[in-house]
Amino acid sequence: MYLSKQEIHSFHPSGTQAQKPDDLAYPLRSALERENLFAPEQIAGRTFPIACVALEITQRCNLDCTLCYLSDMAEAVQDVPMFELKRRIKMIYDHYGDYTNVQITGGDPTLRSIPDLVEIVSEIKSYGMRSALFTNGIKASREMLKALAQAGLNDVVFHVDMTQERKGYASEKDLDVIRLEYIERAQNLNLRVLFNTTIFDQNVADIPRLVKFFKDHADSVNLASFQMQADTGRGVLRERDVDLITQQSVMQLIEMGADTPLTYDMPMIGHPDCNKYTALLVAGNSVTSLYDDAPFFTKLFAELAQQGVDWTVDRKVLPRAMKACLTSPKLMRLGLLYSLKKAWALRAGLLRGYRPQRISFFIHNFMDAEKLEKGRCEACVFMVATADGPLSMCVHNAKRDAMITKAVPQAKGQTAWDPLTPHRRNIGLENMPYKKLKGRQRAAAAVKRKKVA
Numbered sequence: 001m002y003l004s005k006q007e008i009h010s011f012h013p014s015g016t017q018a019q020k021p022d023d024l025a026y027p028l029r030s031a032l033e034r035e036n037l038f039a040p041e042q043i044a045g046r047t048f049p050i051a052c053v054a055l056e057i058t059q060r061c062n063l064d065c066t067l068c069y070l071s072d073m074a075e076a077v078q079d080v081p082m083f084e085l086k087r088r089i090k091m092i093y094d095h096y097g098d099y100t101n102v103q104i105t106g107g108d109p110t111l112r113s114i115p116d117l118v119e120i121v122s123e124i125k126s127y128g129m130r131s132a133l134f135t136n137g138i139k140a141s142r143e144m145l146k147a148l149a150q151a152g153l154n155d156v157v158f159h160v161d162m163t164q165e166r167k168g169y170a171s172e173k174d175l176d177v178i179r180l181e182y183i184e185r186a187q188n189l190n191l192r193v194l195f196n197t198t199i200f201d202q203n204v205a206d207i208p209r210l211v212k213f214f215k216d217h218a219d220s221v222n223l224a225s226f227q228m229q230a231d232t233g234r235g236v237l238r239e240r241d242v243d244l245i246t247q248q249s250v251m252q253l254i255e256m257g258a259d260t261p262l263t264y265d266m267p268m269i270g271h272p273d274c275n276k277y278t279a280l281l282v283a284g285n286s287v288t289s290l291y292d293d294a295p296f297f298t299k300l301f302a303e304l305a306q307q308g309v310d311w312t313v314d315r316k317v318l319p320r321a322m323k324a325c326l327t328s329p330k331l332m333r334l335g336l337l338y339s340l341k342k343a344w345a346l347r348a349g350l351l352r353g354y355r356p357q358r359i360s361f362f363i364h365n366f367m368d369a370e371k372l373e374k375g376r377c378e379a380c381v382f383m384v385a386t387a388d389g390p391l392s393m394c395v396h397n398a399k400r401d402a403m404i405t406k407a408v409p410q411a412k413g414q415t416a417w418d419p420l421t422p423h424r425r426n427i428g429l430e431n432m433p434y435k436k437l438k439g440r441q442r443a444a445a446a447v448k449r450k451k452v453a
């Protein structure tokens, strides 16, 4: 059943690894075990202790998406100061260790200054963790991306879709101009380029065409993530059309665009009701599913887990897989067979001189704020770094106002940092200036204004 309001309120950020201090993957692994989800194909809690942690550095945004997950209070909240961000970065490291994927996000993080962003990226890098900038791209200039890449940024993730209501773009296809411009902006900076697309009734039919677009740019785009509409946050749209948008329908539409049979849940990343993952190998016009050899990959994941290495760390994936194959003749045999099968599937492209590229597709199924399933929240692989510790993103979304307006203690003797200025605390949402309102609040205020006029 769903978490009650009281359970959401008291759902605590995950604790430290008190039971097994040297085993950072233990909390996630034990939650997955409780759900009977720690199968051989499961890599969460096996080759990494968490998939990613969001570090929200601002709640401000320069767009007003119809499915925005931010809360009504977002624009009234001040940016998190650097001392607190650094404390949260250390907290992420203490929980999850090396190579953790830290998402620098918001709101739109590019509304902060370039020196601030450089300092944040450098701090994450100093712990040996990976960083990704999540942005709508409007303010992510080449100059900004260059500075961040030099500071050690690993990924840039562009959110582009019709929920953003960008002026002058009437369809997902029209938005390809922006996607192409962003790809070019990030080129040759040693950054992985990823795209986020929110899926709702107005663009679900575009998935095959979008997949083809990303596949055609597999030399520049590393991953495309499709986030299914959810009833959470301040956006004017609410629940998805459950006859139209399901994990099954999105998987099928991706397969249609990929134009080859795909394998999902190999590897499994956390709870399969939350996440679906698949990947392709592309060489020119030749395409094949990457993970369609269960015996090889389950043995490989087990071997990597024994070596205590993270499968997801790009550039190290291939050398690590090869090293793992050297440890076992059986794995070596399976690996060789697998490589031959893939080379055969891609032969036409390879013979024409194309280098094989990998592109991944991810489906994220956020829950509605009032329909949180306990088991999924406990086995969550996508955390938010809150002042009190990492917390499942779905739970955080369901109590955002309380989380983002909470005062944060400073060093002994100093007063707590309050995200709301005293003025903001006093005026309340109903008296916020119109230009500060977004989503449902703005829509309601616009109706009122019309009536008055």
Ligand code: SF4
Binding pocket: 270, 271, 274, 275, 364, 365, 366, 367, 376, 377, 379, 380, 381, 382, 392, 393, 394, 395
């Ligand atoms: S954020 Fe929500 S949907 Fe995503 S993994 Fe966590 S519990 Fe599942």
